[in-house]
Amino acid sequence: MHEVTILVELVKMVEEAAKENNVASIDTVIIQIGQLSSIVPRYMREYYPNTTEGTILEGSKLKIEMIPGNGLCHHCDKVFNVAKNKGKCPICGADDWELLSGREFNLKEIVVTENKS
Amino acid sequence: MDELKVIEIKKSIYESNDVEAAKLKKDMKDKHVFLLNLMSSPGSGKTTTLVKTIEELKSEMRIGVMEADIDSDVDARTILKTGVKAIQIHTGGMCHLDAPMTKEGIENLGIEDLDMAILENVGNLVCPAEFDTGATKNAMILSVPEGDDKPLKYPLMFEIADVLLINKIDVIDIFDFDIDVIKKRAKRLNPDIKIFPISARTGEGIKEWTDWLRSEVKFVKESN
Numbered sequence: 250m251h252e253v254t255i256l257v258e259l260v261k262m263v264e265e266a267a268k269e270n271n272v273a274s275i276d277t278v279i280i281q282i283g284q285l286s287s288i289v290p291r292y293m294r295e296y297y298p299n300t301t302e303g304t305i306l307e308g309s310k311l312k313i314e315m316i317p318g319n320g321l322c323h324h325c326d327k328v329f330n331v332a333k334n335k336g337k338c339p340i341c342g343a344d345d346w347e348l349l350s351g352r353e354f355n356l357k358e359i360v361v362t363e364n365k366s
Numbered sequence: 367m368d369e370l371k372v373i374e375i376k377k378s379i380y381e382s383n384d385v386e387a388a389k390l391k392k393d394m395k396d397k398h399v400f401l402l403n404l405m406s407s408p409g410s411g412k413t414t415t416l417v418k419t420i421e422e423l424k425s426e427m428r429i430g431v432m433e434a435d436i437d438s439d440v441d442a443r444t445i446l447k448t449g450v451k452a453i454q455i456h457t458g459g460m461c462h463l464d465a466p467m468t469k470e471g472i473e474n475l476g477i478e479d480l481d482m483a484i485l486e487n488v489g490n491l492v493c494p495a496e497f498d499t500g501a502t503k504n505a506m507i508l509s510v511p512e513g514d515d516k517p518l519k520y521p522l523m524f525e526i527a528d529v530l531l532i533n534k535i536d537v538i539d540i541f542d543f544d545i546d547v548i549k550k551r552a553k554r555l556n557p558d559i560k561i562f563p564i565s566a567r568t569g570e571g572i573k574e575w576t577d578w579l580r581s582e583v584k585f586v587k588e589s590n
């Protein structure tokens with residue numbers, strides 16, 4: 250369900266970008282999802298065809314790039330994967346760290362054909 | 367064959383919501399109405415806590431409630447019995463409210479005659495934390511039966527909450543729940559978070575919580 254809400258928002262963003270850039274058709278939409286965000290890539294792919302139906306995105310491909318959930322340990326300055334290490338620094342065991350990445354949801358690029366002018 | 371071209375966009379999906387949220391926040395401030403966003407898992411006691419809160423405060427301020435928790439008007443009817451105004455926001459099964467939906471709710475509720483508007487968000491600890499509603503303050507409830515490990519599982523919710531209400535402390539003896547541990551875990555994620563242990567059933571701790579609310583409402587009322 251969450252993914253549908255997100256997809257509706259994504260469609261709006263792509264439509265806007267298409268208008269601004271004189272786009273004729275969209276071939277591929279490339280998004281970035283953080284590993285620690287609440288978005289499940291599998292559901293995004295599953296709901297993509299339905300949510301894009303009747304829009305300029307209909308028939309386009311969805312490409313997903315994952316961004317790792319990385320934390321910076323405040324004790325030993327080591328960067329580590331938060332999910333893999335269950336929220337603890339694998340080097341010194343500290344759980345005092347800050348999140349560097351992993352909560353993103355970005356529209357990165359669109360691959361398009363342009364209107365002939 | 368038409369030539370393919372790559373257009374770089376690099377824009378966060380949360381960006382447009384954040385813009386709308388900032389607008390709503392400013393609008394509420396200008397109108398001197400305090401907007402509280404109340405979040406928790408289903409069944410943590412949002413509606414019960416609201417009833418107790420309203421009973422404590424309704425004689426001294428004008429309150430309105432927007433119910434979005436589940437798509438039926440059961441909670442809205444419960445709130446209406448307290449005598450304050452309440453509406454149901456029909457979310458169509460959505461998992462979170464965003465700023466545009468909150469704004470629409472505010473328009474339907476009507477806030478010209480209010481000091482405080484309260485939004486009971488959809489019961490979920492995940493994505494409501496990602497979507498700023500534009501509320502003046504965010505409060506979350508964690509109830510004792512849910513366990514004191516929740517800050518480890520849902521860190522973002524604890525990071526964005528201004529207040530943590532630990533509800534159902536009347537049953538703390540039958541659960542393995544350590545108040546000191548939860549305080550430590552929540553403060554580590556969010557050093558400024560205010561924590562009030564309460565029981566919406568017995569009324570314990572409600573005074574401390576409503577004292578905080580009262581001073582926040584007053585602050586918004588008197589700011590310019």
Ligand SMILES: Nc1nc2c(ncn2[C@@H]2O[C@H](COP(=O)(O)OP(=O)(O)O)[C@@H](O)[C@H]2O)c(=O)[nH]1
Pocket residue numbers: 406407408409410411412413414415435489533534535536537564565566567568
């Ligand atoms: N024992 C106990 N039960 C509570 C307390 N607060 C709420 N409940 C019960 O928890 C259930 C869910 O409460 P409700 O307010 O509907 O939760 P919501 O889904 O978050 O709005 C109801 O059966 C309430 O009676 C409390 O402080 N102590």
Ligand SMILES: [Mg+2]
Pocket residue numbers: 412413414435441486
């Ligand atoms: Mg409820």
Ligand SMILES: [Zn+2]
Pocket residue numbers: 322323324325326327338339340341342343
């Ligand atoms: Zn370390």
Ligand SMILES: [Zn+2]
Pocket residue numbers: 251254460461462493494
């Ligand atoms: Zn959601």
